[in-house]
């Protein structure tokens with residue numbers, strides 16, 4: 300049974316030295332727990348699963364099997380980054396599953412936000428379980444459970460994230476960062492040599508772009524969303540806003556408005572910019588993004604993204620709006 304209570308004597312991991320000490324202890328503990336057995340991990344590319352993967356690669360190398368499910372709702376460049384960092388740079392045993400068509404087909408005409416979430420979560424578990432069944436000799440399942448997950452939900456990572464433990468896969472759990480807070484996981488990730496864009500990335504919901512492509516998801520509107528989000532992130536980074544704004548993204552609703560592009564009338568979707576700051580995501584305030592940055596983003600999105608002819612800026616704090624639109 301894994302210890303699920305953080306000892307009062309446990310120092311907060313704030314420095315590379317403390318992270319190195321934690322890593323050394325974990326490597327011993329992981330090797331003792333796992334021996335020569337195999338471990339399976341759903342690797343989303345998020346901070347927590349990436350840090351768990353990096354720890355396990357160091358501890359047991361190819362005994363770890365990572366499964367990355369591309370459900371088509373990831374941000375631009377994310378699946379490629381997972382493959383580059385873990386397969387190419389860290390030489391991990393990585394199974395990349397292209398499940399894009401499968402997810403998008405299941406989501407056709409589904410408009411209800413909770414129904415969309417449920418389908419994405421259930422399909423993720425189905426894909427992961429199918430991959431697991433193809434593998435022989437797996438005895439452990441690694442998870443990126445962190446301490447707030449334990450405090451908030453009794454240790455079940457799946458309540459908000461897709462990718463929780465598939466009930467039918469009865470493996471012993473390996474949860475090396477379960478007593479750490481998010482900021483500590485980042486310090487450990489940095490000490491393990493993971494790239495900053497992976498370690499310091501903003502929170503991203505489990506159902507991904509699925510809850511930002513409002514209403515029934517279509518492939519063309521999903522691409523417009525992914526493209527506009529990439530432009531927004533690029534311009535925020537250039538303006539030095541990365542790390543200053545807690546969460547920022549675009550939303551593409553399922554209605555159109557009239558516009559004019561290259562002297563021709565257009566009838567296209569708007570992209571909505573959301574940029575918020577918060578401490579715990581329970582309430583959130585609006586970031587005052589400099590107008591010059593907003594103008595640049597508007598100019599680029601309307602010129603570069605097919606299907607978008609307007610850009611709107613959401614000024615609503617939480618409450619009354621939630622951070623996500625769905």
Ligand code: XMP
Nearest residue numbers: 416459460502503504505506580621622623
């Ligand atoms: P809301 O929209 O409720 O979001 O103000 C608060 C924080 O939670 C994230 N979020 C989710 N994360 N699965 C997740 O893993 C979800 O279904 C989900 N819905 C919202 C949101 O991005 C924000 O950081």
